[in-house]
Amino acid sequence: MEKIITVKNLKKMYGSFEALKGIDIEVYKGEIFGFLGPNGAGKTSMLEILEGLRRPSDGEIHMFGKEVQGDVLPELKERIGVVLQQTSFLDHLKVKEILELFTSFFKKTLVISDALKMVDLEEKSNDYPENLSGGQRQRLAIAISLINDPDLIFLDEPTTGLDPQSRESIWDLIEKLKSNGKTIFLTTHYMEEAQRLCDRITIIDHGEVIEMGTPEKLIMKYGGESKIDFACSPTPSIEVLKGLSENIQRIDDHCRITTKNITKTLEDIVLWSKKYNFSLTNVFLIEPTLEDVFLNLTGRELRE
Amino acid sequence: MKKMKILIKETFNMFIRDRQTTIIMFFSPIAFMLILGFVISGISGGTQNVEVKVAIHMSNDLQMYKKALESEAKKSGFAFTFVRSDSELKKFVSSAKTQMGISISSTALNFFYNQSFGQYNNYLLILQNFIVQTVRKRMSGIPTYIQVNPISIKKNSNLTVISFVVPGAIAIAILTACILSTATTFSKYRSNDVLKRIRVTPISGSVFAFSIAIHRFWSSLLSSYLTLVASELVFSTLYNVNWLLFTFMISSAVILSIGLGTIFSIVFRDMWTTLNFSTLLLTVMMLFSNVFYPFSIMPDYMRTIAYFMPVTYFMKGLRYALGISPMYGWEFMAINVIFVSIGSLMMIVGGRSMLYLERR
Numbered sequence: 001m002e003k004i005i006t007v008k009n010l011k012k013m014y015g016s017f018e019a020l021k022g023i024d025i026e027v028y029k030g031e032i033f034g035f036l037g038p039n040g041a042g043k044t045s046m047l048e049i050l051e052g053l054r055r056p057s058d059g060e061i062h063m064f065g066k067e068v069q070g071d072v073l074p075e076l077k078e079r080i081g082v083v084l085q086q087t088s089f090l091d092h093l094k095v096k097e098i099l100e101l102f103t104s105f106f107k108k109t110l111v112i113s114d115a116l117k118m119v120d121l122e123e124k125s126n127d128y129p130e131n132l133s134g135g136q137r138q139r140l141a142i143a144i145s146l147i148n149d150p151d152l153i154f155l156d157e158p159t160t161g162l163d164p165q166s167r168e169s170i171w172d173l174i175e176k177l178k179s180n181g182k183t184i185f186l187t188t189h190y191m192e193e194a195q196r197l198c199d200r201i202t203i204i205d206h207g208e209v210i211e212m213g214t215p216e217k218l219i220m221k222y223g224g225e226s227k228i229d230f231a232c233s234p235t236p237s238i239e240v241l242k243g244l245s246e247n248i249q250r251i252d253d254h255c256r257i258t259t260k261n262i263t264k265t266l267e268d269i270v271l272w273s274k275k276y277n278f279s280l281t282n283v284f285l286i287e288p289t290l291e292d293v294f295l296n297l298t299g300r301e302l303r304e
Numbered sequence: 305m306k307k308m309k310i311l312i313k314e315t316f317n318m319f320i321r322d323r324q325t326t327i328i329m330f331f332s333p334i335a336f337m338l339i340l341g342f343v344i345s346g347i348s349g350g351t352q353n354v355e356v357k358v359a360i361h362m363s364n365d366l367q368m369y370k371k372a373l374e375s376e377a378k379k380s381g382f383a384f385t386f387v388r389s390d391s392e393l394k395k396f397v398s399s400a401k402t403q404m405g406i407s408i409s410s411t412a413l414n415f416f417y418n419q420s421f422g423q424y425n426n427y428l429l430i431l432q433n434f435i436v437q438t439v440r441k442r443m444s445g446i447p448t449y450i451q452v453n454p455i456s457i458k459k460n461s462n463l464t465v466i467s468f469v470v471p472g473a474i475a476i477a478i479l480t481a482c483i484l485s486t487a488t489t490f491s492k493y494r495s496n497d498v499l500k501r502i503r504v505t506p507i508s509g510s511v512f513a514f515s516i517a518i519h520r521f522w523s524s525l526l527s528s529y530l531t532l533v534a535s536e537l538v539f540s541t542l543y544n545v546n547w548l549l550f551t552f553m554i555s556s557a558v559i560l561s562i563g564l565g566t567i568f569s570i571v572f573r574d575m576w577t578t579l580n581f582s583t584l585l586l587t588v589m590m591l592f593s594n595v596f597y598p599f600s601i602m603p604d605y606m607r608t609i610a611y612f613m614p615v616t617y618f619m620k621g622l623r624y625a626l627g628i629s630p631m632y633g634w635e636f637m638a639i640n641v642i643f644v645s646i647g648s649l650m651m652i653v654g655g656r657s658m659l660y661l662e663r664r
Contacts, residue, residue: 051504052503052504053662054664055664072504074506077504078506082504084501086497088498088501090318090493090498092317092318093314093317093318100313101314101315104310104311105307105311105502105505105506105507106505144501
């Protein structure tokens with residue numbers, strides 16, 4: 001697969017504080033690459049170095065096969081789209097005018113109506129950004145990043161501060177971009193977002209890569225066991241429950257079994273309920289997530 | 305070229321819809337001129353011709369021109385007292401019998417002021433210009449040392465104190481508007497991360513800065529024409545305007561001001577510091593320059609400071625273009641060339657640095 005970004009031993013110092021401690025990553029064409037970590041882990045520093053907004057203290061960066069020394073060259077800037085963590089627009093310009101202004105910065109650009117259509121903002125083209133909702137403003141920021149029809153898009157925490165509905169629409173949009181062949185470098189501290197969108201992820205903490213791989217593999221490796229929650233009537237005694245599994249516990253009015261073999265455990269629960277004549281209600285399967293991966297790798301919750 | 309047109313069009317939209325900036329750029333010179341004009345007319349009867357007593361000593365070899373000078377003065381509404389020697393002339397001035405003394409010989413033309421008549425200072429400068437013009441016109445061939453450019457004062461026109469102050473109002477308002485609006489616009493773009501966003505695109509900083517600056521340029525030019533017209537309508541100033549020179553002078557001062565504003569926004573990265581510094585500098589420039597009083601009557605220490613103030617030279621050039629102050633042609637050209645060169649350099653360096661400094 002074609003490598004779009006290669007980073008070797010990248011370091012960033014802020015005075016005596018080492019924000020990035022020798023990062024090595026590779027991003028491939030057409031994938032959504034997730035860069036995950038808690039606040040202050042070094043995600044934005046990493047992203048801004050790649051965008052040319054920060055100087056690395058050490059290390060090598062190659063983008064589209066070219067070594068990035070010093071500033072990112074204009075010819076590379078022509079091929080990248082950027083959504084910064086904080087979205088602010090030029091004052092006194094309407095949505096379509098902002099896009100038009102940005103077309104003047106690039107050699108090759110999309111037709112403005114196409115960019116607006118892509119982010120579903122056609123009806124808002126004559127509105128000022130201050131009259132848009134948070135989600136619409138973020139979609140506008142993405143439209144700006146797409147105006148030069150980039151091959152690589154950097155998204156810095158694109159859904160932070162958005163309501164669930166807006167977040168969902170941004171996720172749909174990012175998936176659409178991927179299906180159009182774009183390579184996406186995404187930073188987030190939402191594990192749900194990374195799990196849904198990313199083909200591969202790198203988890204960083206305190207400026208160091210602690211693990212990388214596909215979400216599925218990481219979950220399988222570090223996520224731990226799945227959980228099956230169920231309630232039954234009448235409420236069984238602890239002794240009867242222990243007859244079902246040793247890894248069972250009662251939490252309020254329901255029971256939880258932790259297991260590595262979901263199918264087998266579900267079958268056991270059904271047989272057990274028939275044997276004791278319990279009627280099962282509210283059976284839930286809780287699979288491990290990237291949150292669990294992070295917890296198991298660092299011993300901390302992601303948002304601690 | 306098409307891209308540049310789009311850039312200029314959209315930055316025009318940004319400029320014209322920004323009410324605060326457009327009011328400052330378009331109307332502040334007129335407002336400033338009107339306020340200053342009415343204040344001056346209230347204090348000194350500025351719209352009335354002032355009776356100034358002037359003593360003149362002409363050397364013996366020029367006595368033949370005495371009548372010519374008297375007649376020229378009469379036509380223009382001036383009255384002179386002729387004295388016999390330079391020492392008598394100085395006595396007249398120092399004892400306040402006259403506000404000004406003029407010594408004319410074939411080798412020198414000296415003006416003596418009595419600084420206690422501060423309220424007439426502007427008027428005296430106008431008078432000084434009249435004398436220089438008259439001597440040049442009526443005594444041609446004799447005082448060849450007076451290398452002034454031909455600026456003729458309109459006969460019987462209302463050359464008053466306000467005529468002297470209006471260019472000051474235009475200059476200060478334009479400098480204020482251009483420096484403040486440029487500096488605060490770029491500082492604001494920095495603080496709300498707009499510059500950071502532009503930094504990740506291929507556009508060069510100087511091109512972006514130029515697209516923002518160009519609208520300050522034409523609006524200042526337009527505003528200065530309007531102010532001049534307004535001053536003629538309200539105060540009957542009736543300048544003998546050389547429009548080409550006037551346009552040159554305003555343009556180069558605007559370029560310098562925009563350059564200064566760009567540099568300030570880089571040096572003082574926070575918007576409020578930029579604003580405070582710019583305001584302080586403009587206040588100093590106003591006080592220590594020839595905006596409100598002529599250079600020639602300033603105390604030595606003020607004059608030394610004024611030498612370093614761009615507004616001093618802007619004022620000189622502007623009054624020359626309006627036909628109320630003498631100046632060498634080469635001096636006018638030099639001022640414009642220096643203003644444009646330094647202003648352009650600051651804009652280019654400032655524009656580039658502006659985006660460059662967004663990389664931390």
